[in-house]
Amino acid sequence: xxxxxxxxxxxxxxxxxxxxxxxxxxxDLGKSCRAAAMALKGLELAPSxxxxxxxxxxxxDHVSGLPVFLxxxxxxxxxxxxxxxxxxxxxLVRPNTSLTAADGKQLEVAGFGVESFSTxxxxxxxxxxxxxxxxxxxxxIATDLGYVSEEVMANLYCADVVALEANYDExxxxxxxxxPYLKARIASQRGHLSNDECAAALLKxxxxxxxxxxxCHISQENNAPMLALGTLxxxxxxxxxxxxxxxxxxxxxxxxxxxxxx
Ligand SMILES: [Zn+2]
Ligand SMILES: [Zn+2]
Numbered sequence: 001x002x003x004x005x006x007x008x009x010x011x012x013x014x015x016x017x018x019x020x021x022x023x024x025x026x027x028d029l030g031k032s033c034r035a036a037a038m039a040l041k042g043l044e045l046a047p048s049x050x051x052x053x054x055x056x057x058x059x060x061d062h063v064s065g066l067p068v069f070l071x072x073x074x075x076x077x078x079x080x081x082x083x084x085x086x087x088x089x090x091x092l093v094r095p096n097t098s099l100t101a102a103d104g105k106q107l108e109v110a111g112f113g114v115e116s117f118s119t120x121x122x123x124x125x126x127x128x129x130x131x132x133x134x135x136x137x138x139x140x141i142a143t144d145l146g147y148v149s150e151e152v153m154a155n156l157y158c159a160d161v162v163a164l165e166a167n168y169d170e171x172x173x174x175x176x177x178x179x180p181y182l183k184a185r186i187a188s189q190r191g192h193l194s195n196d197e198c199a200a201a202l203l204k205x206x207x208x209x210x211x212x213x214x215x216c217h218i219s220q221e222n223n224a225p226m227l228a229l230g231t232l233x234x235x236x237x238x239x240x241x242x243x244x245x246x247x248x249x250x251x252x253x254x255x256x257x258x259x260x261x262x
Contacts, residue, residue, distance in 0.1 A: 002137035005259025009251035033068035051110035055079035082125030119145035167192035195231035225250035
């Protein structure tokens with residue numbers, strides 16, 4: 001059985017996990033080493049099962065846990081060349097950490113097939129990940145993206161689990177406390193996905209037969225889990241689809257989500 005979950009998710013830190021038979025990959029490590037270690041312990045996963053850390057981009061909420069974590073468990077790190085360069089420059093990885101530039105290549109990490117795809121975001125490099133477990137289960141993860149490009153869509157199609165960002169509610173963002181420049185940044189093509197944009201993409205995937213979804217990186221200030229879930233359900237109902245026909249979870253902010261085993 002494969003297992004997917006997020007250890008935590010949101011602007012205070014992001015980390016996702018794909019596991020099979022005790023071996024697992026982490027996507028991002030955006031909280032302390034302690035937070036990740038405790039979450040793994042809670043999931044009864046030994047750190048020795050960690051085969052690699054896939055990084056989406058170098059923003060704080062995705063990499064802040066790396067330096068201390070790698071001191072204890074110096075796992076190989078994968079990312080775009082631009083992201084890895086930033087991580088090395090800022091000494092977020094160790095001099096002897098194995099770094100592999102992914103940039104659209106198909107890589108093999110301890111039996112897992114790993115492929116990055118470009119996402120549009122205001123960082124040096126940014127990507128999503130499509131992971132195939134040794135037994136052929138697929139998970140596609142995309143957070144921190146201003147819009148869903150054709151490349152992103154192509155990589156989300158036919159995954160057994162799709163983890164996509166539902167960052168903000170458009171009304172809450174526009175009426176919320178953020179300064180105008182920050183609102184514009186979030187809503188821009190290099191910012192984040194709104195609930196509506198996320199729902200529009202997921203509806204296309206549902207048409208294609210995807211059944212398990214995780215709504216990730218839900219903003220604390222400009223969104224709420226029930227709102228992200230409700231927006232998707234309303235979009236499904238409006239499209240004549242049965243919301244019960246799929247499984248959707250809103251990723252929890254500070255602790256592992258129930259996740260999916262299949
Ligand atoms: Zn970011
Ligand atoms: Zn982020």
